[in-house]
Amino acid sequence: MAMKWRGPEAVKLINMEVGKRLDAAGRFVRDRAKELVSRAQPVRIYGKKAGRSRKGLDPSRPGEPPKKVTGMLRMSIKKEFDRSILTVRVGTNLAYGRYLELGTRSRGKGKGLLKRPWLRPTLVNNQAEIRARFGVGGKV
């Protein structure tokens, strides 16, 4: 019986499956992150052009995920999947998303932003589900 080495085909199939699962995990994390920053609060609208300037009247406490004011952060959370290096990234391109996650410097008289992490808790709180998407029989 002749045996044929099909290594490259096997690697391709494995990478395809890993990619599919990784992409699914990325979508899952993105959606959970969006959920986390979706808590509503009363909002006051300032200025002549309605909607131009908004202020949340019941903001989140430090350490909690931020509450929604305009919905820009939620809208900006995206997933990027790079098949060539089998990597998925979830995040925002809004600078204040980072400031909320990490906090900013104390500047005296209560100035500076205390952190209100939303991205890391998404990962920490959903570890089991994220791993399940990689495991045998994981739902894609």
Next chain:
Amino acid sequence: MIALIKAVRQDLMGDGVMAGLCTGGFHTGRAPDTATMPYLVLSRLNGFRPEYYTSDHQVEQVTMRFQTWSLAAETVLSATERVEKLFRTTWPSLDDGTVIYVSKESDGLELDPDPDDSGNDVWQGIIDLTFLVQRDPTA
């Protein structure tokens, strides 16, 4: 995991290089409003669960964030590198357990949104280290 935070803080304060880099001191949780740069802020993060079952062995995973603030990006980078070197080569010794592994979760350099009072850029260096700690059953 107060013992770990104390041990980490002690190691930072006892290190001459870190003391030289962070002349504004080492703070836990958040720096006071009066803190002068460069300084380091140490905080505990909600950690990921270990990937294996560890409760029989009293093993915990603790992630700590080291944030350095300075007007000079070089200082921030040096402090971040020093923190990594300090804790990944020599693990802290605890009263109530043993550190059995230290790994780097992430690091980064960020520009703070607000300049200082003179209008200079302020840099923030971040490094997250995960400590695997085995508690001493007799402690």
